[in-house]
Amino acid sequence: MPRSDRSARPPMGWNSWDSYGTTVTEDEVLANARFMAEHMAHVGWDTVVVDIQWFEPTARAGGYNDDAPLCFDHRGFLQPVVGRFASAADGAGFAPLAAAVHDLGLKLGVHLMRGIARRAVEADLPVDGTSYSTSDIADTASTCPWNSDNYGLDHSHPGAQVWLDAMIDHVVGWGVDFLKVDDMLAPYHADAVEALALAVHRAEEKYGRKVTVSLSPGTDLSLAHLEHLRAHADMWRISDDLWDRWEDVHDQLGRTARWAPHAGPAGWPDADMLPLGRIGLRAERGEPRDSRLTTDERRTMLTLWCLARSPLMVGGDLPTSDPDTIADLTHAGVLEVLHRSTGGRELLREGDTVLWAAATEGHAPTRWAGIFNTAPDPRRIEIPLTSVVAAAAGVTDVWSGQPVAVHDGVIAVDVPDHGVRLLRLDPR
Incomplete structure (x- = not known):
């Protein structure tokens, strides 16, 4: 089930990572959603994404906790931390947050890691509808080099797809419209990419709506994977994390030159989030600050992303970002390039x-x-x-x-x- 012809223009949204790292709260997500709806939606900004560790009660600014306690249910499916997402109480998950975001005319996205929580594997939980358990379907030799939360799934095991289908159904069933799935591309986990696409396809069929699939990170991502990516994802990162440094922007000139000719409705190469506006409030990197990029560097970034037709995912806290940055992010003439151009x-x-x-x-x-x-x-x-x-x-x-x-x-x-x-x- 190829994912081509999914969208006429690249996705546009806000992501919590550059401002809040692993610690964003429901109130902060909603504040950014309200700002987007009031000041940015008229030019195409329409998605708010809750990035990593929304399921970790001990999450902190400035990095990850090894062997962290994670919130998950009796099936090993992740649940939001109620202390940060109050509306998730009593097993409601992100359904109330998704409803609030939808009421603003926007879409909700969430971050997931490849695989299954280590602690869910250690708990040896049943895989519903099978005789297997979570310890049967895990590939304990497959781990993420920068986050210790998960094991990979053993996609040769018949229970792995059953569990993954049910877990993606669980998340999409909350009303989630966008999935950013990490630890997929570096190294390139073709089996995990295919299994995810199948699970999302089945959830889309069940719920009757589109779910955007975003894969990351894109460290040293090769064009050899282009057709596979087009068949199984809507957008994919073409670099490691990008921050508010000129050298990071400069390096994207070469990467986007390689990938831009392949951008279009069949899939969108993603030059990464825009570290613009007020960032670093509780981030993985750096202190609270206005983006260190100059006005000209910011406009270079936005111009390049639009000519390359990269997705635009801004990382600054929108309500506290400076008006000049918001004006540049909503510049109709620049965004016309993103929305209408071809052959960049x-x-x-x-x-x-x-x-x-x-x-x-x-x-x-x-x-x-x-x-x-x-x-x-x-x-x-x-x-x-x-x-x-x-x-x-x-x-x-x-x-x-x-x-x-x-x-x-x-x-x-x-x-x-x-x-x-x-x-x-x-x-x-």
């Missing part, structure tokens, strides 16, 4: 200059050009118009809305250090 790709890389382009489909397509300056100082960059398009009736700087002159067939623009000029080239 790198055209030129010469020294500190990188040129990207994308276009709309149709008889007289609009074209966009991203002129990136990766140098640590401002540069005047000249690009022949024909490097992007044969002719144009007009050229506009998308971020500023100002016209850009073309002299003797050459676009000459001043580009800030680590900055970008995103140009719209209208057809004749």
